[in-house]
Amino acid sequence: MQQKKSAIVTGASSGIGFSIAKELCNLGYEVYGFGRNFSKAEVASYIETQPLFHAKVCDLLETQRMCDMAKGIAKSTQLHILVNAAGVGYYGLHEELNVKQIQTLVRTNLEVPMILTNRLLRMLKQNRGHIINVSSITAKQNNPHGCAYGAVKAGLTSFGTSLFEEARKYGIKVTTIHPDMTDTDLYRDADFTCAKEAGCYLESEQIAQAVRFLLEQPKGTVIPELTIRPQYHRIARKAKNADA
Template sequence: MEQKKVVITGVSRGIGRAIGEKLLEMGWKVIGVSSSPSPLTTFQIDLKNRREIEKIASQIGEVDALVNNAGVGYFGQLENLSLNQIEEMVKVNLLAPLLLTRLLLPGIKKRGGIILNIGSTSGEEPARLGSVYGATKGGLHHFGESLFQEVRKEGVKVVTIIPDLTKTPFYRNTFFEPSPMEGYHLQPEDIAQIVEMVFTLPFGVVPTKIVVKPQFFGIEKRKRRK
Protein backbone atom coordinates (compact mmCIF):
# COMPACT_ATOMS: atom_id res chain seq x y z
CA MET A 1 0.00 0.00 0.00
CA GLU A 2 1.28 3.44 -0.95
CA GLN A 3 2.32 5.59 2.00
CA LYS A 4 -0.07 8.48 2.53
CA LYS A 5 1.38 11.97 2.20
CA VAL A 6 0.55 15.10 4.17
CA VAL A 7 1.75 18.68 3.76
CA ILE A 8 2.08 20.64 7.01
CA THR A 9 2.91 24.35 7.13
CA GLY A 10 4.67 25.91 10.11
CA VAL A 11 6.21 22.53 10.87
CA SER A 12 9.43 23.67 12.55
CA ARG A 13 8.02 24.35 16.02
CA GLY A 14 4.98 24.49 18.27
CA ILE A 15 1.72 22.94 17.11
CA GLY A 16 3.03 22.22 13.61
CA ARG A 17 5.98 20.26 14.93
CA ALA A 18 3.78 18.26 17.31
CA ILE A 19 1.37 17.42 14.48
CA GLY A 20 4.24 16.39 12.22
CA GLU A 21 5.72 14.10 14.84
CA LYS A 22 2.32 12.54 15.54
CA LEU A 23 1.58 11.86 11.87
CA LEU A 24 5.04 10.36 11.40
CA GLU A 25 4.23 7.98 14.25
CA MET A 26 1.02 7.09 12.43
CA GLY A 27 2.95 6.13 9.31
CA TRP A 28 2.33 9.20 7.17
CA LYS A 29 4.97 10.75 4.94
CA VAL A 30 5.31 14.32 6.22
CA ILE A 31 6.16 17.07 3.75
CA GLY A 32 7.03 19.97 6.01
CA VAL A 33 6.85 23.61 4.95
CA SER A 34 8.39 26.31 7.13
CA SER A 35 10.30 29.56 7.07
CA SER A 36 12.85 27.97 9.42
CA PRO A 37 15.03 24.87 9.09
CA SER A 38 14.14 21.87 11.24
CA PRO A 39 14.28 18.06 11.09
CA LEU A 40 10.73 18.10 9.69
CA THR A 41 11.22 20.92 7.16
CA THR A 42 11.19 19.68 3.56
CA PHE A 43 10.68 23.09 1.94
CA GLN A 44 12.00 26.25 3.57
CA ILE A 45 10.07 29.12 2.01
CA ASP A 46 8.49 32.49 2.73
CA LEU A 47 4.72 31.91 2.90
CA LYS A 48 4.19 35.59 2.11
CA ASN A 49 5.61 34.94 -1.35
CA ARG A 50 3.06 33.63 -3.85
CA ARG A 51 5.67 32.46 -6.33
CA GLU A 52 7.40 30.33 -3.72
CA ILE A 53 4.06 28.75 -2.77
CA GLU A 54 3.32 27.97 -6.43
CA LYS A 55 6.79 26.50 -6.91
CA ILE A 56 6.64 24.05 -4.01
CA ALA A 57 3.06 23.03 -4.88
CA SER A 58 4.21 21.99 -8.34
CA GLN A 59 7.09 20.02 -6.81
CA ILE A 60 4.90 18.33 -4.21
CA GLY A 61 2.30 16.99 -6.63
CA GLU A 62 -0.65 15.00 -5.30
CA VAL A 63 -1.09 14.45 -1.56
CA ASP A 64 -3.70 12.91 0.73
CA ALA A 65 -3.89 15.72 3.25
CA LEU A 66 -2.99 19.34 3.93
CA VAL A 67 -2.58 20.93 7.36
CA ASN A 68 -2.67 24.73 7.20
CA ASN A 69 -0.98 25.49 10.51
CA ALA A 70 1.49 28.34 9.98
CA GLY A 71 0.48 31.57 11.65
CA VAL A 72 1.78 34.86 12.98
CA GLY A 73 0.25 37.36 15.36
CA TYR A 74 0.90 40.97 16.33
CA PHE A 75 -1.30 42.51 19.00
CA GLY A 76 -2.16 46.03 20.08
CA GLN A 77 -4.36 48.95 19.04
CA LEU A 78 -4.88 48.91 15.28
CA GLU A 79 -3.28 52.34 14.88
CA ASN A 80 -0.13 51.05 16.58
CA LEU A 81 0.34 48.14 14.17
CA SER A 82 2.62 48.77 11.22
CA LEU A 83 1.33 48.20 7.71
CA ASN A 84 3.96 45.49 7.32
CA GLN A 85 2.63 43.67 10.38
CA ILE A 86 -0.93 43.84 9.08
CA GLU A 87 0.12 42.61 5.65
CA GLU A 88 2.17 39.76 7.12
CA MET A 89 -0.75 38.49 9.20
CA VAL A 90 -3.13 38.59 6.23
CA LYS A 91 -0.67 36.81 3.94
CA VAL A 92 0.54 34.11 6.33
CA ASN A 93 -2.68 33.42 8.24
CA LEU A 94 -5.21 33.65 5.42
CA LEU A 95 -3.85 34.13 1.91
CA ALA A 96 -1.22 31.37 2.10
CA PRO A 97 -3.75 28.72 3.23
CA LEU A 98 -6.15 29.78 0.46
CA LEU A 99 -3.45 29.59 -2.21
CA LEU A 100 -1.93 26.31 -1.03
CA THR A 101 -5.34 24.69 -0.66
CA ARG A 102 -6.31 25.83 -4.16
CA LEU A 103 -3.13 24.39 -5.65
CA LEU A 104 -3.25 21.03 -3.84
CA LEU A 105 -7.03 20.53 -3.90
CA PRO A 106 -7.27 18.61 -7.21
CA GLY A 107 -5.02 15.85 -5.87
CA ILE A 108 -6.74 15.80 -2.48
CA LYS A 109 -10.12 15.42 -4.22
CA LYS A 110 -8.84 12.45 -6.24
CA ARG A 111 -7.80 10.73 -3.01
CA GLY A 112 -10.82 11.72 -0.93
CA GLY A 113 -8.42 13.34 1.49
CA ILE A 114 -8.36 15.79 4.37
CA ILE A 115 -7.85 19.54 4.63
CA LEU A 116 -7.21 20.62 8.21
CA ASN A 117 -6.92 24.24 9.29
CA ILE A 118 -5.53 25.40 12.62
CA GLY A 119 -7.56 28.42 13.67
CA SER A 120 -7.87 30.36 16.90
CA THR A 121 -10.56 31.30 19.39
CA SER A 122 -9.63 34.90 18.48
CA GLY A 123 -11.46 34.27 15.21
CA GLU A 124 -14.64 33.20 16.98
CA GLU A 125 -15.22 36.14 19.31
CA PRO A 126 -14.21 39.81 19.57
CA ALA A 127 -10.46 39.97 20.13
CA ARG A 128 -9.52 43.15 21.98
CA LEU A 129 -6.09 44.31 20.79
CA GLY A 130 -6.24 41.55 18.19
CA SER A 131 -8.61 42.89 15.55
CA VAL A 132 -6.43 42.01 12.56
CA TYR A 133 -5.28 38.65 13.88
CA GLY A 134 -8.87 37.76 14.77
CA ALA A 135 -10.05 38.83 11.33
CA THR A 136 -7.53 36.59 9.58
CA LYS A 137 -8.45 33.59 11.72
CA GLY A 138 -12.17 34.27 11.39
CA GLY A 139 -11.68 34.33 7.64
CA LEU A 140 -9.87 30.99 7.78
CA HIS A 141 -12.71 29.46 9.81
CA HIS A 142 -15.31 30.67 7.30
CA PHE A 143 -13.18 29.43 4.41
CA GLY A 144 -13.08 25.93 5.90
CA GLU A 145 -16.83 25.76 6.47
CA SER A 146 -17.60 27.04 2.97
CA LEU A 147 -15.04 24.81 1.27
CA PHE A 148 -16.52 21.73 2.92
CA GLN A 149 -19.84 22.54 1.25
CA GLU A 150 -18.02 22.55 -2.10
CA VAL A 151 -16.04 19.33 -1.73
CA ARG A 152 -18.06 17.08 0.56
CA LYS A 153 -19.58 15.30 -2.44
CA GLU A 154 -16.07 14.16 -3.42
CA GLY A 155 -15.52 12.64 0.02
CA VAL A 156 -13.07 15.34 1.13
CA LYS A 157 -13.08 16.23 4.82
CA VAL A 158 -12.46 19.86 5.79
CA VAL A 159 -11.88 20.37 9.50
CA THR A 160 -10.88 23.47 11.46
CA ILE A 161 -9.36 22.97 14.91
CA ILE A 162 -9.74 26.11 17.02
CA PRO A 163 -7.36 26.17 19.99
CA ASP A 164 -7.37 28.68 22.81
CA LEU A 165 -4.15 29.61 24.65
CA THR A 166 -1.46 27.09 23.75
CA LYS A 167 2.08 27.10 25.13
CA THR A 168 4.15 27.71 21.97
CA PRO A 169 6.74 30.22 20.65
CA PHE A 170 3.81 32.10 19.02
CA TYR A 171 3.72 34.53 21.94
CA ARG A 172 7.22 35.85 21.27
CA ASN A 173 5.60 38.71 19.28
CA THR A 174 3.05 39.58 21.97
CA PHE A 175 2.95 41.44 25.27
CA PHE A 176 1.24 38.52 27.01
CA GLU A 177 1.60 34.76 27.37
CA PRO A 178 -0.45 31.93 28.86
CA SER A 179 -0.21 31.36 32.58
CA PRO A 180 2.41 28.66 33.24
CA MET A 181 0.16 26.99 35.81
CA GLU A 182 -1.13 23.53 34.94
CA GLY A 183 -4.59 23.59 33.43
CA TYR A 184 -4.32 27.21 32.27
CA HIS A 185 -2.94 26.47 28.81
CA LEU A 186 -2.93 23.79 26.16
CA GLN A 187 0.18 21.97 24.97
CA PRO A 188 1.00 21.43 21.26
CA GLU A 189 0.73 17.70 21.91
CA ASP A 190 -2.90 18.19 22.96
CA ILE A 191 -3.71 19.57 19.52
CA ALA A 192 -1.72 16.80 17.84
CA GLN A 193 -3.82 14.24 19.71
CA ILE A 194 -6.98 15.83 18.30
CA VAL A 195 -5.46 15.74 14.82
CA GLU A 196 -4.85 12.02 15.30
CA MET A 197 -8.52 11.60 16.14
CA VAL A 198 -9.59 13.52 13.02
CA PHE A 199 -7.29 11.47 10.79
CA THR A 200 -8.67 8.18 12.12
CA LEU A 201 -12.39 8.94 12.09
CA PRO A 202 -14.51 6.60 9.97
CA PHE A 203 -15.60 7.59 6.49
CA GLY A 204 -18.59 9.89 6.57
CA VAL A 205 -17.83 11.54 9.92
CA VAL A 206 -16.64 15.16 9.64
CA PRO A 207 -16.35 17.47 12.69
CA THR A 208 -16.04 20.67 10.68
CA LYS A 209 -15.11 22.81 13.72
CA ILE A 210 -13.48 21.66 16.94
CA VAL A 211 -12.97 24.29 19.66
CA VAL A 212 -10.37 23.34 22.28
CA LYS A 213 -9.87 25.26 25.54
CA PRO A 214 -7.85 24.72 28.70
CA GLN A 215 -9.81 23.97 31.85
CA PHE A 216 -8.96 27.37 33.35
CA PHE A 217 -8.20 30.80 31.87
CA GLY A 218 -5.19 32.89 32.74
CA ILE A 219 -2.70 35.15 30.96
CA GLU A 220 0.13 37.24 32.28
CA LYS A 221 2.40 39.98 31.02
CA ARG A 222 5.22 38.46 29.05
CA LYS A 223 8.58 38.76 30.76
CA ARG A 224 11.27 40.56 28.83
CA ARG A 225 13.96 38.21 27.60
CA LYS A 226 17.48 39.32 28.43
Protein backbone atom coordinates in the same frame (compact mmCIF):
# COMPACT_ATOMS: atom_id res chain seq x y z
CA MET B 1 4.98 -1.16 -4.55
CA GLN B 2 2.21 1.14 -3.34
CA GLN B 3 3.29 4.61 -2.27
CA LYS B 4 2.76 5.73 1.28
CA LYS B 5 0.10 8.33 1.83
CA SER B 6 1.65 11.77 2.11
CA ALA B 7 0.84 14.99 3.95
CA ILE B 8 1.90 18.61 3.57
CA VAL B 9 2.13 20.61 6.80
CA THR B 10 2.89 24.33 6.84
CA GLY B 11 4.54 25.92 9.85
CA ALA B 12 6.24 22.59 10.47
CA SER B 13 9.49 23.96 11.88
CA SER B 14 8.05 24.79 15.31
CA GLY B 15 5.05 24.82 17.61
CA ILE B 16 1.74 23.31 16.57
CA GLY B 17 2.86 22.57 13.01
CA PHE B 18 5.91 20.61 14.17
CA SER B 19 3.87 18.61 16.67
CA ILE B 20 1.27 17.78 14.01
CA ALA B 21 4.01 16.74 11.58
CA LYS B 22 5.45 14.36 14.18
CA GLU B 23 2.03 12.86 14.90
CA LEU B 24 1.44 12.25 11.19
CA CYS B 25 4.81 10.49 10.97
CA ASN B 26 3.70 8.31 13.89
CA LEU B 27 0.63 7.42 11.82
CA GLY B 28 2.86 6.36 8.91
CA TYR B 29 2.46 9.31 6.56
CA GLU B 30 5.28 10.72 4.46
CA VAL B 31 5.28 14.25 5.82
CA TYR B 32 6.53 17.23 3.85
CA GLY B 33 6.97 20.03 6.33
CA PHE B 34 7.14 23.60 5.06
CA GLY B 35 9.01 26.11 7.19
CA ARG B 36 11.62 28.83 7.06
CA ASN B 37 14.13 27.43 9.54
CA PHE B 38 14.58 23.86 10.78
CA SER B 39 17.78 24.53 12.72
CA LYS B 40 16.38 24.36 16.27
CA ALA B 41 18.09 21.51 18.09
CA GLU B 42 14.91 19.55 18.81
CA VAL B 43 13.68 19.87 15.23
CA ALA B 44 17.02 19.12 13.59
CA SER B 45 17.53 16.06 15.79
CA TYR B 46 14.08 14.73 14.92
CA ILE B 47 14.64 15.20 11.19
CA GLU B 48 17.90 13.26 11.38
CA THR B 49 16.23 10.26 12.98
CA GLN B 50 12.82 10.24 11.25
CA PRO B 51 12.98 9.23 7.58
CA LEU B 52 9.28 10.00 7.05
CA PHE B 53 9.81 13.71 7.78
CA HIS B 54 11.01 15.78 4.82
CA ALA B 55 11.91 19.36 5.72
CA LYS B 56 11.14 21.82 2.93
CA VAL B 57 12.71 25.22 3.52
CA CYS B 58 10.26 27.75 2.16
CA ASP B 59 9.16 31.31 2.87
CA LEU B 60 5.41 30.95 2.42
CA LEU B 61 5.14 34.58 1.37
CA GLU B 62 7.16 33.71 -1.75
CA THR B 63 3.97 32.51 -3.41
CA GLN B 64 5.30 31.06 -6.65
CA ARG B 65 8.02 29.05 -4.91
CA MET B 66 5.51 27.73 -2.38
CA CYS B 67 3.07 26.69 -5.11
CA ASP B 68 5.75 25.04 -7.25
CA MET B 69 7.05 23.07 -4.28
CA ALA B 70 3.58 21.92 -3.23
CA LYS B 71 2.52 20.92 -6.74
CA GLY B 72 5.75 18.96 -7.20
CA ILE B 73 5.01 16.98 -4.05
CA ALA B 74 1.39 16.40 -5.09
CA LYS B 75 2.46 15.07 -8.50
CA SER B 76 5.07 12.66 -7.14
CA THR B 77 3.26 11.31 -4.05
CA GLN B 78 -0.16 10.15 -2.91
CA LEU B 79 -1.22 13.39 -1.23
CA HIS B 80 -4.01 12.77 1.27
CA ILE B 81 -3.62 15.50 3.89
CA LEU B 82 -3.01 19.25 3.86
CA VAL B 83 -2.52 20.93 7.23
CA ASN B 84 -2.48 24.72 7.14
CA ALA B 85 -0.77 25.37 10.47
CA ALA B 86 1.52 28.31 9.70
CA GLY B 87 0.58 31.44 11.56
CA VAL B 88 1.86 34.74 12.86
CA GLY B 89 0.45 37.06 15.50
CA TYR B 90 0.76 40.76 16.24
CA TYR B 91 -1.13 42.24 19.16
CA GLY B 92 -1.91 45.62 20.68
CA LEU B 93 -4.15 48.56 19.88
CA HIS B 94 -5.01 48.45 16.20
CA GLU B 95 -3.73 51.99 15.62
CA GLU B 96 -0.31 50.89 16.90
CA LEU B 97 0.20 48.16 14.31
CA ASN B 98 2.17 49.13 11.24
CA VAL B 99 1.15 48.41 7.66
CA LYS B 100 3.69 45.62 7.19
CA GLN B 101 2.44 43.81 10.29
CA ILE B 102 -1.15 43.92 9.05
CA GLN B 103 -0.12 42.70 5.60
CA THR B 104 1.89 39.87 7.13
CA LEU B 105 -1.06 38.85 9.30
CA VAL B 106 -3.39 38.71 6.32
CA ARG B 107 -0.98 36.94 4.00
CA THR B 108 0.36 34.32 6.41
CA ASN B 109 -2.87 33.45 8.22
CA LEU B 110 -5.36 33.70 5.37
CA GLU B 111 -3.85 34.18 1.92
CA VAL B 112 -1.35 31.32 2.21
CA PRO B 113 -3.86 28.61 3.23
CA MET B 114 -6.36 29.78 0.61
CA ILE B 115 -3.79 29.70 -2.19
CA LEU B 116 -2.21 26.42 -1.11
CA THR B 117 -5.61 24.77 -0.88
CA ASN B 118 -6.51 26.17 -4.30
CA ARG B 119 -3.41 24.64 -5.87
CA LEU B 120 -3.82 21.22 -4.23
CA LEU B 121 -7.59 20.72 -4.15
CA ARG B 122 -7.88 18.70 -7.37
CA MET B 123 -5.29 16.19 -6.18
CA LEU B 124 -6.92 15.97 -2.76
CA LYS B 125 -10.28 15.34 -4.45
CA GLN B 126 -8.79 12.43 -6.38
CA ASN B 127 -7.54 10.89 -3.13
CA ARG B 128 -10.60 11.85 -1.05
CA GLY B 129 -8.26 13.71 1.23
CA HIS B 130 -8.51 15.81 4.37
CA ILE B 131 -7.77 19.53 4.73
CA ILE B 132 -7.12 20.71 8.29
CA ASN B 133 -6.92 24.43 9.00
CA VAL B 134 -5.48 25.57 12.32
CA SER B 135 -7.47 28.67 13.15
CA SER B 136 -7.86 30.07 16.68
CA ILE B 137 -10.39 30.57 19.45
CA THR B 138 -10.13 34.27 18.51
CA ALA B 139 -12.18 33.47 15.41
CA LYS B 140 -15.14 32.89 17.72
CA GLN B 141 -14.96 35.94 19.97
CA ASN B 142 -14.29 39.67 20.20
CA ASN B 143 -10.60 40.52 20.36
CA PRO B 144 -9.69 43.94 21.70
CA HIS B 145 -5.91 44.35 21.40
CA GLY B 146 -6.02 41.66 18.71
CA CYS B 147 -8.54 42.95 16.16
CA ALA B 148 -6.53 42.14 13.05
CA TYR B 149 -5.41 38.72 14.27
CA GLY B 150 -8.95 37.76 15.21
CA ALA B 151 -10.25 39.01 11.87
CA VAL B 152 -7.91 36.89 9.75
CA LYS B 153 -8.55 33.82 11.88
CA ALA B 154 -12.30 34.38 11.49
CA GLY B 155 -11.70 34.57 7.76
CA LEU B 156 -9.85 31.25 7.83
CA THR B 157 -12.72 29.68 9.75
CA SER B 158 -15.25 30.99 7.24
CA PHE B 159 -13.12 29.70 4.38
CA GLY B 160 -12.88 26.23 5.91
CA THR B 161 -16.54 25.81 6.78
CA SER B 162 -17.65 27.06 3.36
CA LEU B 163 -15.11 24.87 1.56
CA PHE B 164 -16.44 21.82 3.36
CA GLU B 165 -19.93 22.49 2.03
CA GLU B 166 -18.51 23.07 -1.45
CA ALA B 167 -16.26 20.00 -1.59
CA ARG B 168 -17.92 17.39 0.63
CA LYS B 169 -19.76 15.82 -2.31
CA TYR B 170 -16.35 14.85 -3.73
CA GLY B 171 -15.36 12.98 -0.58
CA ILE B 172 -13.15 15.80 0.70
CA LYS B 173 -13.04 16.33 4.46
CA VAL B 174 -12.37 19.83 5.78
CA THR B 175 -11.84 20.55 9.46
CA THR B 176 -11.10 23.84 11.18
CA ILE B 177 -9.44 23.59 14.60
CA HIS B 178 -9.85 26.42 17.09
CA PRO B 179 -7.13 26.13 19.75
CA ASP B 180 -7.20 28.43 22.74
CA MET B 181 -3.94 29.84 24.12
CA THR B 182 -1.16 27.35 23.38
CA ASP B 183 2.38 27.39 24.74
CA THR B 184 4.24 28.30 21.54
CA ASP B 185 6.30 31.21 20.19
CA LEU B 186 3.19 32.89 18.76
CA TYR B 187 3.08 35.31 21.69
CA ARG B 188 6.77 36.19 21.70
CA ASP B 189 6.08 39.78 20.56
CA ALA B 190 3.01 40.27 22.76
CA ASP B 191 2.98 41.89 26.20
CA PHE B 192 1.15 38.86 27.60
CA THR B 193 1.59 35.11 27.67
CA CYS B 194 -0.26 32.13 29.05
CA ALA B 195 -0.12 31.62 32.80
CA LYS B 196 2.16 28.70 33.60
CA GLU B 197 -0.04 26.93 36.14
CA ALA B 198 -1.32 23.53 35.07
CA GLY B 199 -4.59 23.70 33.17
CA CYS B 200 -4.14 27.32 32.06
CA TYR B 201 -2.80 26.64 28.58
CA LEU B 202 -2.62 24.00 25.88
CA GLU B 203 0.48 22.18 24.67
CA SER B 204 1.09 21.87 20.94
CA GLU B 205 1.10 18.09 21.36
CA GLN B 206 -2.54 18.27 22.44
CA ILE B 207 -3.45 19.88 19.13
CA ALA B 208 -1.55 17.12 17.35
CA GLN B 209 -3.51 14.51 19.30
CA ALA B 210 -6.69 16.24 18.17
CA VAL B 211 -5.54 15.84 14.57
CA ARG B 212 -5.07 12.11 15.16
CA PHE B 213 -8.60 12.01 16.60
CA LEU B 214 -9.97 13.70 13.47
CA LEU B 215 -8.18 11.28 11.15
CA GLU B 216 -9.38 8.23 13.07
CA GLN B 217 -13.07 9.02 12.70
CA PRO B 218 -15.15 6.31 11.01
CA LYS B 219 -15.45 6.42 7.24
CA GLY B 220 -18.19 8.81 6.20
CA THR B 221 -17.88 10.90 9.37
CA VAL B 222 -16.50 14.45 9.36
CA ILE B 223 -15.93 16.89 12.21
CA PRO B 224 -16.05 20.28 10.44
CA GLU B 225 -15.01 22.32 13.50
CA LEU B 226 -13.19 21.44 16.70
CA THR B 227 -12.58 23.85 19.58
CA ILE B 228 -9.93 22.99 22.18
CA ARG B 229 -9.62 24.96 25.42
CA PRO B 230 -7.68 24.63 28.67
CA GLN B 231 -9.65 24.16 31.87
CA TYR B 232 -8.82 27.65 33.18
CA HIS B 233 -8.64 31.08 31.56
CA ARG B 234 -5.63 32.89 32.96
CA ILE B 235 -3.30 35.27 31.15
CA ALA B 236 0.00 36.53 32.53
CA ARG B 237 1.46 39.93 31.74
CA LYS B 238 5.09 39.87 30.73
CA ALA B 239 7.51 41.88 32.83
CA LYS B 240 8.60 45.05 31.06
CA ASN B 241 12.23 43.99 31.28
CA ALA B 242 11.55 40.58 29.73
CA ASP B 243 14.05 39.54 27.11
CA ALA B 244 13.84 41.41 23.87
